[in-house]
Amino acid sequence: MIHPTLRPCFYLPLALLGTATSQAAPIQLPTQTVLGASDDTHELTLPLARSTLFLDQQPATSLGANLSESLQRVPGLLALNRQNYAQDVQISSRGFGARAQFGVRGVRLLQDGIPLTMPDGQGQPGLFDLDNLYRIEVLRGPLSSLYGNASGGIIQGFSSEGSYFPTLENRSAVGSDGLWRSRFKYGAQHGDLNVAANLSRLETDGYRDHSDTRRDMANLRLGWDIDDASSLTLLFNALDQPDTQDPLGLTAAALDADRQQAVAQAELFDTRKSIRHQQLGANYQRRLANDDEITVMVYGGERDVQQFLAFTGNSLYSGGGVIELDRRFGGSELGWQRDTELFNLPVTLAAGLSWDYQGEGRKGFVNQFGRKGNLQRDEFNRVESREAYLISTWQLAPRWSLTAGARYSKVKFDSDDSYFTDGQDDSGSVRYDQTSPALGLSYQWTPEISLYGAIGKGFETPTFQELAYRPSGSGLNFDLQPSKADNAEVGFKLRRAQTQVDVALFYTRVDDEIVTGEPQLNTDRSTYANAGKSTRQGIELSIQQQLSNSLSGYLAYTWLDARFDRYQSSTGDDLAGNRLPGVPRHSLYAELAWQPTDGFSTALEMQSLSQRYANDTNSADAPGYAAFNWRASYRQQLGHWQLEPFARIDNLTDREYIGSLIVNGAGTRYYEPAPERNWLLGVAVQYRWQ
Template identity: 65%
Template sequence: MTRDIRMTCTRYSLFIALLASIYSGQPMAENASLALPAQRILGSQPGTAHLPQPLSRSIISGDRLNNANAGAHISESLQQVPGLLALDRQNHAQDLQISSRGFGARASFGVRGVRLSQDGIPLTMPDGQGQPALFDLDNLQRLEVLRGPLASLYGNASGGIIQAFSAEPPLFPTLDNRSAAGSDGLWRSRLRYGAQYGDLNLSTNLSRLESDGYRDHSRVRRDTGNLRLGWDIDELSSLTLLVNSLDQPDTQDPLGLSASELRADRRQSVAASRLFNTRKSVRHQQAGLNYQRQVHNADQLTFMLYGGTRDVQQFLGFPGDNQQRPDGSLRPGSGGVIELDRSFHGGELGWERQTLLFNQPLQLAAGLTLDHQGEQRRGFVNLRGSKGELRRNEYNRVDSRDLWLISRWQPAARWELTAGLRHSRITFDSDDRYIADTSDDSGQLRFRRSSPALGLSWQWTPQLNLYGALGQGFETPTFQELAYRPEGTGLNLALKPARSTNAELGLRWQHQHGQLDLALFESRVRDEIIPGEPQAGTDRSTFTNAARSQRRGIELQLQQQLDHGFSSHLAWTWLDARFQRYRRADGSDLGGRQLPGIPRQLLYAELQWQAAGSGFTSALELQHMSRRYATDDNRADTPGHRLLHWRAAHRQQIGNWRLEPFVRINNLTDRHYVGSLIVNAANQRYYEPAPGRQWLAGVGLEYQWR
């Protein structure tokens, strides 16, 4: 332990010495923010969209955020981003499936491998599990998606970054309502108010979503509330308060279908979902505070605090009373009803300076991040939809400490070098408080990792930028993935963090009427975290490590403004993701097999027409996804599909009122397809079918006091 302390102190001393040596430089003449806090690294401020930075970056803003949709899921907008797979599972009990360049594709619920944040406040828990339902979709100004080696500078589980930024309130008090109804009993309505009062600005909204669901036993009701309060304290400092609330009671879970069940009735729920009344209730409250101050002309300090609570109760599709050992004997199970009582908090202190190095512009950002998550986990027997006997009781903690440094230097007029290092220490502790099974399953895991990244960009011409980047990242298992062993009870302490080495080459070409982005990338991963064998006697997933895997791909994004009010958008991804070395517990060698859940090709194409001066827009959207495998051995799969959607909207200003009716039809050709897969699911229930042709109609109404 003493040696570890000495090594840590040495690292931190070198880090501080480096800062001190550079701090003595002269301030930069330019005022182009590098970005603070850490959740906004690498030019995520407004107006920095075209900086020559060595990373893949997609921005969705303006009308592209709405696209005449229900505003129910962030996946509605993320379809437009290359390299990103965002799937609506038609199952609100399990949230969305989101992966970036294949990172996170294993997730059967929540988001893994991709970090989420809004206005600098993390929506990813300290253990690496993200909650996309927490995004404030009703007050968005823009979404930014970062991919590539430099994303590892965000720390644990940063295979990609999705950042949401709220819109500033209107100058005059504004009240608006947006309501929509659609197929399968879908109804969503939101009420929003925003205004500026001198140095204060206020935005707040409430919304409700209700749906019977496409499949049987998939009803949902979700209430959200959000508050953003900003205060411009003086010319040098500002303070922003964010409050988010989510209440989603008794959301039904139809579970996945097997191939035979899918053929028989794609809208059915499995018998176990009805027998055990599978469902999930979530209540989440979170608040965050951001303070920024310009200390000198060249220095800026940022202080961020956040915290909240999350309560979950989930009824699974089995009793969870006993587990059968390989020898046929029985061992007490961990329960088929899960109750989680979680609290979390964290903070970050950041510093930024603009100076000179060898008389060339240099920007520095550094900071310290602390995060904590505490969770009471209980497991009860599922008595056909009622909570039975206690079978598990433990308290789990995650503590994360990160120290980071990022710099951008312009050694010559058209060159820019970006370099960074993040050192992370993450500790998982579990205190077993259930002694009826006569075993103590307490345990601890500690992970330490430094993640370096380096990128170089060259502005070949004013319109064309070339770049390359290298970086190393890591991803710890989440507590949900550590929670269960293939046999027995207690944490799966054998599960290791995944480590990745990432490389990217790309170009960005901009012209008067459009933009083209092209990226070639490769990632090599050791100890890839993947779903393993289900826990004995249950449908519960457990997780294991694959020795080595590899991802190689191409991303292309093209935006073009055409004549006569037409515009086009194309996002295409080709991704080859496969195991390089992986031998399962049964001895089978899966080296060379494709990673499950990841399509080889993904395409989104759109042609939009906007009538000049009328406020009317209409668009056709094409989506293509190639074959995906559902298992590590590639024996189960789902074929590719192509979908065609249509939308239209009309915006009209009448005095202080603004009216916007809209309509959308998805899957115009009424194609039957599988929307999402549950990788390596128990009982071969891999498939979550998507709906055929669906309609949506709604109207937005806004009034502004002028």
């Protein structure tokens, strides 16, 4: 049954569907268009760091199941496969989000204009429809704050339309550790209706013990051009991931003894997570007679989670060792855009209103060594976000352009406690208000070179998961405050036929940095607190070079110095000057690709990270490493058929290294090791009717 608050989110798309008559145009919300989220010629003059990955131009040599496969080549961004599907990919941008022990924090996720980040700021990268994305854009810098509750940047995916002629494709792969994935994809133009749909299943035993996973996904995109001035796109996504085992992080001693083991608590309490997620969204666009463009976006869905943690949770205020979340969510955005003149200067204006809602029933039960026991917590939590934005891009002179904007956000958290056995009513609410202004100036030095500078303010609210527990006692931790960031950036861009260069220098000062606090009393559950101040400064560099007709090279390098300026821990230790945990000082991705013919391609990849600290005290760390990977594929057309076998070997030198860290992990269980040398073999088979 649809939650009453969400009914308009479902009824409006269905009402709009009744008017649709032809193929859909690419989805562009006004905010995204002004900030360059389109295949346009103005990217060179945008005053922000922007990386664009065209997935349809990349050989099919990866599993296609994890966002980290593509994002590892983006400077400033850390996208790590945790080898743990119970906790998803770990993503941080310029240090924001590195503390996240699951999901994504500090980086906003969107697909086709529809948020994959909840209004409290928690994002789910596993929801991206990677099988149908043709483009991923990553925005970093001060102007990304115009998207709302995120300080690190934006990751947005854009789906491709189905092919004109009916096309059916299967792509299957097998690999190390019992890995298997198969995907069926269909696309076609049926009269006025464009269809793109896919189904996939992934199964793996996992690199470590107690890591069995099965993940099923279904995605559907329907598009129409209603007439010459309007279009509509409808998207549906579903995920089913039952009983995904969680091996937990390893201590240093356990890592030395057996890097593939699961800790004893994982087996004892049968730690695991089950997820069911369904989401429906619609985008409607119309160009008016005066060339104004109106956009209406609505979405809604439900997400059910059951998670077994590594403790009983039977003490008075612990809230249980089995967590059940029953979430209903939805939202809408109304946007307007106009190209006009003000003060005799060409200007693009965009404005909009957005509303997002998340209602979640949270229950906690005793974990009776892998079985659900007595009720320990029962509450209903709501978060509602209301936002308004205004953005303008001015052409001040033939070579000068100015982008300025502001976004006002009001985020309210409410909790209704229904568990009174502990003798307390822990109901309560808190509201956060923030205005995020940003300003950027770009100078096009030559037709191929531009320089820019930008400043802005960003903010990041706590998520409900971070508010959920106090170090002692029960109820939400309403003392936790949002972090606020002052951002500055200057950059250089070069675009030539054979060469593309991007350089960005950035500085960020954060007040009330949200950090992992002390574990909850009598449990291993993390709580969160505000540190004093922190600073991030660094350089991002990317170079793409066509070396010859068949040989190309790519390099992405980041130097990042991220430190606490003022921070006294809960134990009274002065941590000022310490490095932010989980953030490497140096990161490098390099690639040399060879494509001697239209069908065959191969490449050598290298990814390197320097030392990363595992906790705020900097007393534990993961050493730096460099890992090399190889890939190859061969595409052949045989009439209506297309075959593409592919292979890859990761970690060619069979090096032992730490893939990801659980920052400030309970019980010093910080380490999530990466596999030694591992392989993947697969084939894509396509048939097209024409």
